[in-house]
Amino acid sequence: xxxxxxxxxxxxxxxxxxxxxxxxxxxxxxxxxxxxxxxxxxxxxxxxxxxxxxxxxxxxxxxxxxxxxxxxxxxxxxxxxxxxxxxxxxxxxxxxxxxxxxxxxxxxxxxxxxxxxx
Amino acid sequence: xxxxxxxxxxxxxxxxxxxxxxxxxxxxxxxxxxxxxxxxxxxxxxxxxxxxxxxxxxxxxxxxxxxxxxxxxxxxxxxxxxxxxxxxxxxxxxxxxxxxxxxxxxxxxxxxxxxxxx
DNA sequence: CAGCATCCGCCGTGATACTG
DNA sequence: CAGTATCACGGCGGATGCTG
Numbered sequence: 276x277x278x279x280x281x282x283x284x285x286x287x288x289x290x291x292x293x294x295x296x297x298x299x300x301x302x303x304x305x306x307x308x309x310x311x312x313x314x315x316x317x318x319x320x321x322x323x324x325x326x327x328x329x330x331x332x333x334x335x336x337x338x339x340x341x342x343x344x345x346x347x348x349x350x351x352x353x354x355x356x357x358x359x360x361x362x363x364x365x366x367x368x369x370x371x372x373x374x375x376x377x378x379x380x381x382x383x384x385x386x387x388x389x390x391x392x393x
Numbered sequence: 394x395x396x397x398x399x400x401x402x403x404x405x406x407x408x409x410x411x412x413x414x415x416x417x418x419x420x421x422x423x424x425x426x427x428x429x430x431x432x433x434x435x436x437x438x439x440x441x442x443x444x445x446x447x448x449x450x451x452x453x454x455x456x457x458x459x460x461x462x463x464x465x466x467x468x469x470x471x472x473x474x475x476x477x478x479x480x481x482x483x484x485x486x487x488x489x490x491x492x493x494x495x496x497x498x499x500x501x502x503x504x505x506x507x508x509x510x511x
Numbered sequence: 512c513a514g515c516a517t518c519c520g521c522c523g524t525g526a527t528a529c530t531g
Numbered sequence: 532c533a534g535t536a537t538c539a540c541g542g543c544g545g546a547t548g549c550t551g
Binding site for chain 2: 512514515516
């Protein structure tokens with residue numbers, strides 16, 4: 276069900292549209308790096324799902340995993356350049372959400388502020 | 394399972410992350426407006442899903458529906474201002490897809506071009 | 512042409528329990 | 532702490548058939 280593999284928009288969507296993924300990237304960008312830390316921050320996520328997301332993003336080269344051979348074991352995750360390159364999208368989505376999905380603006384024919392968008 | 398309703402990023406994601414939605418918005422932006430036209434363009438979509446998407450976007454105020462009382466019936470869809478405000482996000486996703494998901498750039502530590510991002 | 516109704520299969524997600 | 536294994540469920544999306 277690839278929808279359209281040749282479409283760059285879809286390829287990007289395939290990566291970031293899974294549940295929790297955007298939040299995860301946001302938290303990673305904000306400096307959260309350890310498994311339990313992310314687990315707490317993304318309240319409600321199951322360890323299984325968090326693990327799946329982290330693994331998938333790692334395989335995409337969006338997240339880097341650093342293991343420290345200590346006891347107790349410590350693992351830290353961080354965004355790669357490819358991961359940080361997603362942040363403008365996240366920011367745009369935040370801006371859109373704030374402008375158009377803030378409260379009761381569902382009519383669509385009034386623009387709350389300016390829609391200049393450089 | 395609202396993940397986080399208070400997060401504008403998530404509210405935006407809830408809208409555009411459904412399957413076909415991004416393609417649909419893109420096609421609408423490119424001028425395609427009739428049901429059968431969209432159905433052909435989004436090859437593989439079922440009329441049910443297209444209808445669901447269109448309705449959902451209409452309820453969000455992202456798409457406007459114009460009915461023409463003719464025989465055979467004609468209906469045209471178009472993006473509202475709120476819908477057009479999504480295009481920067483789509484563009485960013487396209488840009489990201491082209492830069493980072495083009496072919497074999499999954500390592501994440503080489504940036505294909507510049508990552509300036511205004 | 513532009514849909515809606517129904518049925519069904521799939522898989523993404525969550526819950527829980529266990530391991531190194 | 533940092534996960535994995537297993538199970539079960541819910542809902543999305545597809546297929547088909549019919550209507551105005």
